[in-house]
Amino acid sequence: MRMAGSSVGVVGGGVLGMTVALRLAQQGHQVTLLESAPSIGGLASPEAIGDATWDRFYHVMLLSDRHLVGLLDELGLAQNAHWRDTRTGFYGDGRFHEMSSSLDFARFPLLTLAEKARLAATILHASRVRNPMPLEQEPVERWLRRWSGDRVFERMWLPLLRSKLGENYRIASAAFLWAIIARLYAARRSGLKRELFGHVDGGYATILAALAGRLDSAGVTTRAGARVQQVRRVDRQPVIELAGGETCAFDRVVLTVPCPTVARICPGLSQAEHDRLNAVVYQGIICGSFLLSRPLGGYYVTNIVDEGFPFTGVIEMTSLVDPATFGGRTLVYLPRYLAQNAPGWAQDDAWHRAQFLAGLQRMYPDLREEHVVAANVSRARDVLAVTTLDYSSRCLPPLRTSLPGVYVVNSAQIAHGTLNVNETLALAERQAAALAAEWSGEALAAA
Ligand SMILES: Cc1cc2nc3c(=O)[nH]c(=O)nc-3n(C[C@H](O)[C@H](O)[C@H](O)COP(=O)(O)OP(=O)(O)OC[C@H]3O[C@@H](n4cnc5c(N)ncnc54)[C@H](O)[C@@H]3O)c2cc1C
Incomplete structure (x- = not known):
């Protein structure tokens, strides 16, 4: 659907901001993408x-x-x-152990047969959970000790949890592990015979360059080296102030930066919004x-x-x-x-x-x-x-803010997924569609 275009400033030129900018431009908006680093791409650069x-x-x-x-x-x-x-390995007791197939799992020497059975049962159980919301209420450690037992937890799960969360594993909920297992089972769920790993020639630089070309053709103005210092409302319009003092007014602003940055650059948000952003x-x-x-x-x-x-x-x-x-x-x-x-x-x-x-x-x-x-x-x-306890109700930042015309679309909204580009793109598509629906409703109401 194309609609009468409004001017939109998208803050943050990672994969998320680039995709949101592209979709909004394709809906007919005049989009400016503002990225603080000298080039776009963020974590995928x-x-x-x-x-x-x-x-x-x-x-x-x-x-x-x-x-x-x-x-x-x-x-x-x-x-x-x-x-x-590809092959997967484990390093334990000072040696490498292959873990690429079921046979490798059967031979894996770091766990007993009974422990392997409990580990496999835990994974199978998690893979069958359809609604992860109840898992948000239980600490991942307690959940895993219950399902896998203490030794499997200490020998296998704890190092794996620490490998992603460091000591923050202590505050993570079982929904974190559910998301990882769901990704492991994604191939099976999507009907593929087996999972394969891949890359593109030239790495993400190739994808980013092609995406940047699409942004160009869709009419998005991309400004790298543009650090957003503040977003505030002036004369009923969101205004962005860049480092260096330049200001730009937009009809709408979409922030794709992490929660602490949103909190910092939007001093006009309510105390409750600041508390929620800072809880992530x-x-x-x-x-x-x-x-x-x-x-x-x-x-x-x-x-x-x-x-x-x-x-x-x-x-x-x-x-x-x-x-x-x-x-x-x-x-x-x-x-x-x-x-x-x-x-x-x-x-x-x-x-x-x-x-x-x-x-x-x-x-x-x-x-x-x-x-x-x-x-x-x-x-x-x-x-x-980190998927902390009660994440969705306590932390997950909503799309709309109390500043009219200012929206948040950031990776902290991926409550039940692991951080990866696929989830990032899914989020971008979902939120761009939600914005389109909201803005076309506003346009109709104003007509
Ligand atoms: C170590 C590591 C391994 C990963 N491995 C994989 C993997 O194997 N597979 C996979 O699919 N994904 C992987 N990912 C995840 C993937 O990189 C991210 O999901 C994706 O790049 C996130 O994009 P984003 O736009 O949400 O965030 P970011 O890339 O962080 O983008 C945010 C952008 O906002 C900009 N910004 C911040 N503050 C301001 C400001 N004040 N003004 C203007 N701009 C600002 C930043 O410079 C940045 O460019 C990995 C990530 C990491 C860190």
């Missing part, structure tokens, strides 16, 4: 590593990622996507990426169950992407998910680099400093909104 360029943070697509696969089609990139089976607990990440002159174990993900590692998993990107892309070398990511008050934020990149390499050498004792061709350390503070 690329970075240089040595003489190569790839995603700043590791990204994989799943064949069952319906919205993402749809976007690739829309952008004419389907033929640039490559899908494959974010998990951050410090992520090492290493380009190595030698391969590692060949697992896309290695989950770590042993204690004392400075990262929470190992992602060997070149088990998915042809190493020829990187001149035959190995690209590996070492994520360290951190709570906001974790001491790791105060350490500099050199400190993290040294820690990451030492941790990798503990797993691969024959890995030497000379094998490191290049290394980066990337940080992002407000990455993942």
Whole structure:
């Protein structure tokens, strides 16, 4: 449906803001996308590593990622996507264990037969839950101890929870785990025979460039390097003030930035709105990426169950992407998910680099400093909104704010999903449709 266009400012040029901007422009609005960084893309942006360029943070697509696969089609990139089976590993008791098939699970030595049966029953039970709302009321630890028993919790679930949530696992609800298991079962649910992992030639840079081209053709004005300092109402219109003092008035403003940023840049929101935004607990990440002159174990993900590692998993990107892309070398990511008050934020990149390499050498004792061709350390503070108890009723930010014409569409609205581009696109489509319905209703009422 095309409607008489209003002017809309979309704040935040990540995948979410880009998609919302595109859909609103396609509905006939005059859209301006404002991004504080020098280029758009947010968490999906690329970075240089040595003489190569790839995603700043590791990204994989799943064949069952319906919205993402749809976007690739829309952008004419389907033929640039490559899908494959990858291997998964576990590192426990100082050794690697393959966990890529049911046979691997049967042979997995870190749990007894009875414990494996309880683990499998827990996963099966969670996969059958259709309504996750009741799970929001139970702490994930209590739920898992009840279903899997104490030893399976401590041996398997705890390291896995810590790998995504750090110590914030203590405040997460069972709905968090439900979302992860639902993603594992997405292939089965969508009728695919098996799940495959994929990437696009050139990584997310290719998708972002194609999306930026679409924004251009749809008439979206994209302004990178435009940090929004404040959003307020002046003469019954939302006005955005940029760092540097420039102001721009719009009919409507859509904020796709994290909740703490919404709270900061919208001082005119009510106290109740500020309290709700500030109730969202974010998990951050410090992520090492290493380009190595030698391969590692060949697992896309290695989950770590042993204690004392400075990262929470190992992602060997070149088990998915042809190493020829990187001149035959190995690209590996070492994520360290951190709570906001974790001491790791105060350490500099050199400190993290040294820690990451030492941790990798503990797993691969024959890995030497000379094998490191290049290394980066990337940080992002407000990455993942933790699914805390009663998240939907207590924290989830609503689309509308008390400032007329100012809306929030951000990833904290993904209550029952894991943070990934597919969920981000689903959210963008859903909220753009809700805005279209609301604004066309307003236009009719005004006519
Ligand atoms: C380590 C890691 C691994 C991941 N792995 C995967 C994966 O394997 N598969 C997958 O599908 N997804 C993955 N994701 C998730 C994926 O990257 C995100 O879901 C997606 O990029 C989120 O997009 P977004 O637009 O919501 O947020 P963001 O990308 O954070 O975008 C928000 C934007 O707002 C801008 N901004 C902030 N403040 C202001 C301001 N005041 N004014 C203007 N602009 C502002 C920021 O610069 C940023 O560009 C991963 C993410 C991380 C961090």
